[in-house]
Amino acid sequence: MKNLLSYDHGTSDTPLLGITISEQLKQTVDKYPQKEALVVPYQSYRATYKEFWEQVEEVAKGILSYGVKKGERVGIWSPNRYEWVLVQFATARLGVILVNVNPAYKAAELKYALKQSEISLLIMSKGFRQTNYSDILGEVRAECIHLKHIVVIDHDWQTLIEAGKSINTERLEAIEAGLQFDDAINIQYTSGTTGFPKGSTLSHHNILNNGYFIGQRLKYTADDRVCIPVPLYHCFGMVLANLACITHGACMVLTGEAFVPEAVLKTVQDEKCTSLYGVPLMFIAELNDPSFDKYDYSSLRTGIMAGASCPESTMKAVREKMNMREVGICYGMTETSPVSTQTFVDDNDYRRCATVGKVHPHIEIKIIDPETDGIVARGERGEFCTRGYSVMLKYWNNPEATASVIDDGRWMHTGDLAVMDDDGYVQIVGRIKDLIIRGGENISPFEIEEFLHQHEAIKDIQVIGVPSDKYGEEVMAWIVLKEGSTVTSEELHAYCKGQIATFKIPKYWKFVSEFPTTVTGKVRKVEMREISAKELELEVRH
Ligand code: AMP
Numbered sequence: 001m002k003n004l005l006s007y008d009h010g011t012s013d014t015p016l017l018g019i020t021i022s023e024q025l026k027q028t029v030d031k032y033p034q035k036e037a038l039v040v041p042y043q044s045y046r047a048t049y050k051e052f053w054e055q056v057e058e059v060a061k062g063i064l065s066y067g068v069k070k071g072e073r074v075g076i077w078s079p080n081r082y083e084w085v086l087v088q089f090a091t092a093r094l095g096v097i098l099v100n101v102n103p104a105y106k107a108a109e110l111k112y113a114l115k116q117s118e119i120s121l122l123i124m125s126k127g128f129r130q131t132n133y134s135d136i137l138g139e140v141r142a143e144c145i146h147l148k149h150i151v152v153i154d155h156d157w158q159t160l161i162e163a164g165k166s167i168n169t170e171r172l173e174a175i176e177a178g179l180q181f182d183d184a185i186n187i188q189y190t191s192g193t194t195g196f197p198k199g200s201t202l203s204h205h206n207i208l209n210n211g212y213f214i215g216q217r218l219k220y221t222a223d224d225r226v227c228i229p230v231p232l233y234h235c236f237g238m239v240l241a242n243l244a245c246i247t248h249g250a251c252m253v254l255t256g257e258a259f260v261p262e263a264v265l266k267t268v269q270d271e272k273c274t275s276l277y278g279v280p281l282m283f284i285a286e287l288n289d290p291s292f293d294k295y296d297y298s299s300l301r302t303g304i305m306a307g308a309s310c311p312e313s314t315m316k317a318v319r320e321k322m323n324m325r326e327v328g329i330c331y332g333m334t335e336t337s338p339v340s341t342q343t344f345v346d347d348n349d350y351r352r353c354a355t356v357g358k359v360h361p362h363i364e365i366k367i368i369d370p371e372t373d374g375i376v377a378r379g380e381r382g383e384f385c386t387r388g389y390s391v392m393l394k395y396w397n398n399p400e401a402t403a404s405v406i407d408d409g410r411w412m413h414t415g416d417l418a419v420m421d422d423d424g425y426v427q428i429v430g431r432i433k434d435l436i437i438r439g440g441e442n443i444s445p446f447e448i449e450e451f452l453h454q455h456e457a458i459k460d461i462q463v464i465g466v467p468s469d470k471y472g473e474e475v476m477a478w479i480v481l482k483e484g485s486t487v488t489s490e491e492l493h494a495y496c497k498g499q500i501a502t503f504k505i506p507k508y509w510k511f512v513s514e515f516p517t518t519v520t521g522k523v524r525k526v527e528m529r530e531i532s533a534k535e536l537e538l539e540v541r542h
Contacts, residue, residue, distance in 0.1 A: 005366075005375045006382065006420040012361030016389055017212055017247070020179045020204045021092035025246050029053040032222050032249040039225075039271055040082040040254045042263070047082075049249070052089075059083075059090035060172055061164030066121050066149045070095035070175065073117045073187065076233070077101035077110070077133060078125035079257035083153045084232045085242060087123055092204065093172065095179045099187045099199070100233040103128045104441075104501040108451065109197075111140035117187050117199055117396055118146040126154040129258065136498075181205040187396050188235060190334045191435060191444035199396030200334045207235070210337035210390050211243025213361050215250065217342050218275065218302050218328060222249030225299075227273035229255045229264045229282055230307075235338040236440075240304060240330065241277055250275075261289040265297075272299040276324060279307035279440030280314055281471065287317050302326035302345060307440040308472050309428065315353040331356035331428055335405065336412055337390040340365055341426050355425040356418075363388040366411070367418050370432060373407075381429055384418040385411040434525065436465035436473050441503050443475060445525075451500055452477065455492065457485035462515055464525050466508065466532045476508040476532055478515060508532070 017024060029049045037052035039045070047055060068074060074096050076087050091098040099117045101110065103125070114122070127133045134152065141147065151160050181204040189197040220226075226245055230236040232254075245252045255267045264286055268276055278286070283305060286292065300323045305315060310329050318324045326345035329352070332338035343357035351357070359365045366375050367382040376382040391412045394402045405413050415433025420426050436443040445463035452461050460480040465473035481487065489509035496505040516527040 004377055006368075006378055006380065007364070007366040007375055008359045008420065008424040009364045010359040010361040014213075014216065014361060016205070016209050016362055018181060018205075019208075020176075020181050020183075021089070021185065021208050021243070022176050022179065024208055025053065025056070025089055025092075028246055028249050035222050035249055036225075036251040037246070038082055038085055038252045038254075041267060041270065042254075042256055043082055045082045052086075055086055056089040056093060057169070057172065058161050058164055059086045060093045061167040062160035063087075063090055063094060063096065063121065063164075064167050064172065064175075065160075065163035068094070068096055068121050070178070071097060071184070072121075073097045073099050073119045075099040075101050075114065075117070075119040075122040076124070077103065077105070077122060078153060079103040079128045080228070080232050080237070080254050081125070081153070081257065082254070083123075083157060085252065085254075088232070088238055088242060089246075092185055093176055095175060095183055095185070097184050097187055097201075100189070100238070102189070102233055102501065103231065104503060105136075106131070106499050106501055107136050107139045108499045109501060110136055111143060112196060113189055114140070114144040114147055116196075119144070120146055121149045121151065122147060123151045123153060126152055179204070181208070184393055186238075188233075188334045191442040191447065196447060196450070197444070198398055198401050201393045201396045202337060203393055206337040206390055206392060207239045207243055208247065209362070210339055210360075211239050211245075212247040214240050214304075214330065214339055214342065215244035215248045217344060217360075218244070218304070218326070219345055220244060220248035220250050220275070224248065224250035224275055225253055225271055225273045226250055226275045226277065227253050227255060227264065227268050227271070227303075228277055229259050230277050230279065235332075235334050236277065236279075236307060239338065240306070259285075261285045262291040265289065265291060265295040268297060268300060269295040274299055274301045276300060276303040276322070278303075278305060280305055280310045281308075281439040283314050283318050284311075287314070287321060292321075297321075297323045300324050302328065304328055304330050306330040306332075308437045310353075312353040316349075328352065329356050331426065333414055333416075335392045336386045336414070337392070340384075340386045340390065351425050355421075355427050357426065358424045359426075360390070363390055365420075365426070367420055367426075378420055378422050381417050381419045383432060384414045384416045384426070384428070386414065387411045436463075436475055438465070438468075438473050438475060438503060439471040443504050448475065448477065448500065448504055448506065451496070452479075452492070455487070455495055457481055457487040459483075460515070462523055462525065462528060463506065464529050464532065466529060466536055474508065475504065475506045476510065477506040478510045478512055478528060478532075480512060480514060508536070
């Protein structure tokens with residue numbers, strides 16, 4: 001008899017990996033020493049697993065030479081480059097907690113991350129796009145008292161490697177031998193639903209296993225070559241890609257510091273990639289790029305589309321036009337390592353396009369009525385919850401926030417609305433959390449509201465997401481000005497520039513005298529969204 005409640009559990013013949021990331025990498029290196037591990041064409045970089053292991057060791061020793069100890073936080077602030085990947089595995093070998101800093105961060109956000117996780121060593125690029133990282137760091141450094149060392153990859157990389165030469169291998173191996181797979185190894189800041197960004201604190205066990213089972217569902221082998229245009233600072237890059245690769249002996253292929261559709265298409269062809277990743281927006285841009293017909297996609301077999309709702313038409317197009325006949329969808333969130341459900345490569349078209357698949361091995365999921373916490377019947381909508389090895393250890397230094405999302409039964413409440421069918425396939429149908437997802441980047445309205453509240457002309461502000469064909473959602477701010485104050489949207493835009501990441505700066509500004517509220521005085525963001533969506537639609541039509 002079928003289970004009538006929206007609860008499912010991923011049974012599996014494959015046991016969880018009960019080892020650290022370092023031990024897993026070593027096993028893969030021993031098994032496939034001559035297979036390519038990492039290829040970064042735009043840096044003319046390629047390394048076999050054996051070479052990769054040796055370089056990871058050099059970087060680990062370099063980090064050790066700065067006196068960083070197990071459990072301390074090392075930040076990486078850089079767009080995608082091979083050094084990022086080396087630092088990911090070097091810190092894992094040392095038991096040092098890697099803090100991923102978003103490459104788009106500006107002064108206010110950087111300061112927050114450095115202080116909140118008390119980063120002692122920051123490894124950073126010299127900049128990204130037009131942004132000079134040293135200038136930004138200069139603005140905030142004095143306030144970050146824990147920050148002792150800075151390594152600018154473009155200038156100091158060799159110095160780091162040289163410094164590591166004084167460290168002997170036995171010392172590194174002794175540290176590795178003392179690590180446990182439940183140790184925290186990574187902090188990823190998420191926008192969360194309220195308050196400032198929260199540092200999802202993840203263990204070896206969390207992310208290594210998640211990467212492993214993602215790769216298993218995609219049927220990865222050591223012959224797979226995964227094309228990675230998604231950012232490494234996000235779990236889509238460092239877990240779904242990097243950890244899925246190293247657990248199966250597959251090759252990681254990076255495509256550029258920033259996303260350029262043609263560079264991705266060319267890399268797929270030149271590096272004979274078998275798998276391609278992206279948020280829906282990236283696939284749409286690739287399919288519509290004028291260069292699309294120039295390249296050969298015959299090497300592709302599979303890939304992942306995730307991060308936001310995946311349009312069925314885009315899924316169909318990548319299967320038919322890019323030869324990604326086994327493409328899948330993943331659903332998850334950073335706090336759950338991230339993936340909870342995934343489609344299978346042999347699912348039928350409907351399931352592979354319109355659902356986010358079924359529960360992952362060893363994980364439990366349920367869909368509940370958020371008011372009562374009761375599990376809803378199959379086919380009914382409710383809040384998606386996850387339990388199991390994948391649920392983060394905690395939000396870094398934030399027990400209240402942790403307790404607000406992980407309940408006494410150890411279920412992580414995602415804030416996403418979902419429906420489960422009789423066969424356990426899940427559809428994501430909305431969100432109850434106050435979050436904007438713009439082209440795959442999560443944005444907390446609260447964070448922008450807090451920042452703009454500091455502006456002297458603003459009395460009150462509410463930030464919402466409005467529909468956008470290009471990005472799925474765009475950021476809009478509704479503003480109530482203080483009496484007698486005037487300010488233009490251009491001035492507010494300039495006020496945000498350089499302080500908060502460009503993707504968070506509202507595209508639309510609406511000046512109002514009050515917000516729509518409920519009888520109890522709660523702001524009705526749903527109504528604001530409806531009003532603004534209608535107004536914007538009218539604007540487009542006229
Ligand atoms: P992040 O923590 O950045 O990975 O973002 C997690 C959030 O992205 C989830 O809570 C969902 O709201 C959204 N999300 C991720 N994957 C999907 C998907 N396949 N379909 C719809 N929404 C998704």
